Amino acid sequence: MNHPFDAFTYRDGVLHAGDVPVAGIAEAAGTPTFVYSADAIRSSYRRIERAFAPLGAKLHYAVKASSNLNILRLLREEGAGMDVVSGGELERAWLAGVPMDEIVFAGVGKTRTEQKAALDGRWSPLKDAAERLGGENIEDRGPVGLFNVESESELEVLAEVAAEVGVVARVCIRVNPDVDARTHEYTTTGK
Template sequence: MDHFDYRDGALHAEDVPLAEIAAAVGTPCYVYSCATLERHFRVMDEALAGMPHVVCFAVKALSNVAVLRFLARLGAGMDVVSEGELRRALAAGVPGAKIVFAGVGKTGAEMAAALQAGVGQFNVESEPELERLSEVAVSMGAQAPVAVRVNPDVDAKTHAKISTGKAEDKFGVPISRAPEVYARAAALPGIRVVGVDVHIGSQLTALEPFEQAFSRVAALVGALREAGHDIARIDVGGGLGVPYVRSNEAPPLPFDYGAVVRRTVGGLGAEIVVEPGRLIAANAGVLLASVIYRKRGEARDFLILDAAMNDLIRPAMYDAHHDIVAVREPEAGAAILPADIVGPVCESGDAFAKARPMPPLAAGELVAIRSAGAYGAVMSSEYNTRPLVPEVLVSKDRFDVVRRRPTYAEMIERERIPDWLG
């Protein structure tokens, strides 16, 4: 469920017509709904009711500081994977103790920044990282709370580029070697073992891989406790998929996911950490765009938008499906014809949809690319020297620009010409 719907023939974000936002801000722009963000956060939080737990939003999905502040006020912690994301979470008012620092390639400088911020947990992914973290913590006179990320060798049955839990993936340490890694962690100065971490991928549409992974983690927790480790926290990661509206994916409900967590690791007396990103953000956002031209092709028409692959790269990178709808509701009986919906970037891959049934749209009319709240703005670029698009946050009948569009002058002024070029 989201809060983007038609009222009186016009698509709204909560109580605000999207056409009003387009007129005030220009297109393309991202529009996020606070009501949808809140609903999705609460659904996940309620799915884990009865177990000690914390929901840490995966900042990599949507990192706008205003969005992070909104989620933090609901009680969310944050899952970060870089010093930049850490600084965003702190700027949003998230206490360090509710921040989990993940990622396979943390630098010494990032570790120091996280220790200075008092993060609640480092998810360590290799022995060299563990050794480096120990060195940094000792140099600062600090203790680093650590959960080792284990790779359970479970096929998440998702897109190859977002699968993270198979033996050939770069993430975590093999679960078979976890006991020796934990033994080393316990012996290192500046390291305090607090838990176990696992994350097997993103956009999972079945519960079986979770069940397999969490069951293996439960067995590992028992073995680690027998070896004398105080495992007080089990981080089950994120990855539960979302419905991309008219796609064929039908992910399980958060309630059913919570039941898997409950029966596998919920009885171990540990705090459960869950790190959803897409689940909370995807259907809370749309990319609002205008038609530049309707172009007649040999086999079908092309709708050329002012949004492009640099603004939303998921279709080009993952062949991802996004529902695309007219902001002006089509009249009953309006002709629906197939059209390729593309952007203006000079790449054949700059396409959002192929042969998509669409009503007749003319230049200047608006479309909304739905389910774009996760991995949309965060993965955007200035390719073709196209400015990063604004982000707009809606709450009931109010909207505010929470990231403005830079000017071309600002983009160019970031660069300099060496003196020797005259």
């Protein structure tokens, strides 16, 4: 497959997802519905992985792009780590089988509760739900691999939470250089 859209083709005027007529999917699932191609996702992931292989990079999927557990599990099977920006995304990545040390917790506005969930392998705000969904033993999950820290105040709170939990938080510090990107004020990150 050369392009993800190659997974969707017309055959005799009928749109197919892989070998399945899309009309049949709509009839079975109703509309609107989302249709994904596992082959297209795998193909795209592998193409990106090959491109970055010479650099020894570890790919992390942004869960905010789609938090569908089946997609997260598929990408995990391919070897992807996950990039999360909330406690809910953190739990979904874990439920998808992503080891906590392969999760990067980014984004502004992380709460103390979310930080604790990301650091303390024995605690989760969704423990009961995770157990009902067949998640791994929460006692064994460990802390996330890395926090992307967005501010000095966030770093201070994270240090407090890490001390309470008794772990050392691994951090990457975001630096905003004094650069005028000349974009809309809500999308400017370097200023």
